[in-house]
Amino acid sequence: MKVNTAIQSKRLALLGDLPRFQSVLHVGRPNVGSRERLLERFNDMLDRRWFSNDGPFVQEFEAKVAAIAKTRHCVAMCNATVALEIAIRALELTGEVIVPSYTFIATAHALQWQEITPVFADIDPATCNMDPRSVERVISSKTSGVLGLHLWGRACDTEAIERIGREYGLKVMYDAAHAFACTHRGTMVGGFGECEVFSFHATKFINAFEGGAIVTNNDDLATRLKFMRNFGFSGYDKVSYLGVNGKMTEACAAMGLTSLEALDEIVVVNKTNYEAFEKYFSGLQGVSLIRYDKQEHNNYQYIVLEIDPEAAPLNRDEVVDVFHAENVLARKYFWPGCHRMEPYRSLQPNAYLMLPNTERVASRICLLPTGQTVDAGMIASMAEILETAFQFSGEIKDALGKRQK
Numbered sequence: 001m002k003v004n005t006a007i008q009s010k011r012l013a014l015l016g017d018l019p020r021f022q023s024v025l026h027v028g029r030p031n032v033g034s035r036e037r038l039l040e041r042f043n044d045m046l047d048r049r050w051f052s053n054d055g056p057f058v059q060e061f062e063a064k065v066a067a068i069a070k071t072r073h074c075v076a077m078c079n080a081t082v083a084l085e086i087a088i089r090a091l092e093l094t095g096e097v098i099v100p101s102y103t104f105i106a107t108a109h110a111l112q113w114q115e116i117t118p119v120f121a122d123i124d125p126a127t128c129n130m131d132p133r134s135v136e137r138v139i140s141s142k143t144s145g146v147l148g149l150h151l152w153g154r155a156c157d158t159e160a161i162e163r164i165g166r167e168y169g170l171k172v173m174y175d176a177a178h179a180f181a182c183t184h185r186g187t188m189v190g191g192f193g194e195c196e197v198f199s200f201h202a203t204k205f206i207n208a209f210e211g212g213a214i215v216t217n218n219d220d221l222a223t224r225l226k227f228m229r230n231f232g233f234s235g236y237d238k239v240s241y242l243g244v245n246g247k248m249t250e251a252c253a254a255m256g257l258t259s260l261e262a263l264d265e266i267v268v269v270n271k272t273n274y275e276a277f278e279k280y281f282s283g284l285q286g287v288s289l290i291r292y293d294k295q296e297h298n299n300y301q302y303i304v305l306e307i308d309p310e311a312a313p314l315n316r317d318e319v320v321d322v323f324h325a326e327n328v329l330a331r332k333y334f335w336p337g338c339h340r341m342e343p344y345r346s347l348q349p350n351a352y353l354m355l356p357n358t359e360r361v362a363s364r365i366c367l368l369p370t371g372q373t374v375d376a377g378m379i380a381s382m383a384e385i386l387e388t389a390f391q392f393s394g395e396i397k398d399a400l401g402k403r404q405k
């Protein structure tokens with residue numbers, strides 16, 4: 001364990017001590033399955049000389065993802081952003097689509113990239129997921145769909161969102177980038193709405209270096225998605241659709257398959273870490289750990305702290321600065337909301353007026369490192385850092401103030 005032992009009285013890097021960790025701890029450091037299996041697969045792939053275009057590893061990966069998500073189809077893609085773009089196109093969404101602002105920027109960009117306006121809905125502060133009442137409030141005559149999100153793997157209120165969809169004739173799809181192998185009321189995420197999109201980026205729960213997939217139970221949609229991911233080709237010399245190149249490579253599928261084999265192991269590591277965070281961070285004033293419903297399956301990929309600036313001695317930004325000084329690269333996912341980033345900030349300068357909960361929650365959230373490279377001892381050290389920082393909060397504020405000058 002890479003913890004510095006030469007620590008003095010106040011034990012904080014911002015107050016002149018050595019950083020607690022000698023090397024940087026990252027949020028979303030990749031989880032790695034069996035090296036041997038991966039290299040075996042690479043050898044198979046090289047022997048076959050089949051590197052892309054619906055290769056055997058991609059097909060196997062799609063079958064396994066569909067089996068886990070319990071959907072009829074899985075269409076693998078080069079990444080989730082392109083998958084979102086293709087899904088949006090295949091569903092023929094136009095005009096305006098309602099999305100939460102409290103998400104990774106790709107959710108909004110996938111719409112704006114094809115000149116569809118993302119209209120931002122607010123979140124429910126209790127779940128941090130999109131509030132269906134807010135969705136209803138921003139529906140206009142131009143609205144064609146709703147793009148929901150299962151933030152941190154906790155499913156959004158799909159029942160209410162889909163009820164709104166039916167009532168107003170809107171197509172509903174989900175960005176399920178965080179929610180692979182998670183359930184909602186006992187049902188696997190994957191089959192909700194018209195389709196759902198997973199990300200297998202290196203930082204996600206299951207990774208394929210880079211990768212994404214669209215899962216759906218709609219046969220026609222699946223067919224269109226497959227054509228669109230491959231330039232619209234429907235035969236050797238026949239193009240039937242407008243298409244793009246969204247294909248997953250065999251190397252990525254080999255990594256994806258190897259990660260899938262380690263799925264249960266990774267969940268155990270993440271859950272054990274989550275329980276250690278619960279234990280060590282429970283007594284900290286004004287700090288709460290986002291909860292995962294024990295009745296549901298979750299991948300426990302994200303350790304999310306909410307810092308109440310009224311109750312905690314330091315606010316979220318100060319806490320993040322404290323951690324960074326100790327080589328713990330805490331992150332503010334997702335701050336600021338999409339509506340505060342370009343081009344939305346210029347295009348929709350008043351959007352924030354409709355997003356009070358997004359603004360408030362985004363200013364209080366801090367994600368900490370977990371996964372295979374983090375253990376209970378490191379988690380105890382992270383808690384100790386925060387405890388000490390709270391104890392010396394006045395001096396920390398002074399040190400941060402001086403640093404800014």
Ligand SMILES: *Cc1c(COP(=O)(O)O)cnc(C)c1O
Pocket residue numbers: 079080081082103104106107149175177178199200201210211212
């Ligand atoms: C990571 C992520 C994406 C983008 O996934 P890529 O595979 O990196 O393109 C989209 N939406 C959310 C919510 C994400 O966290």
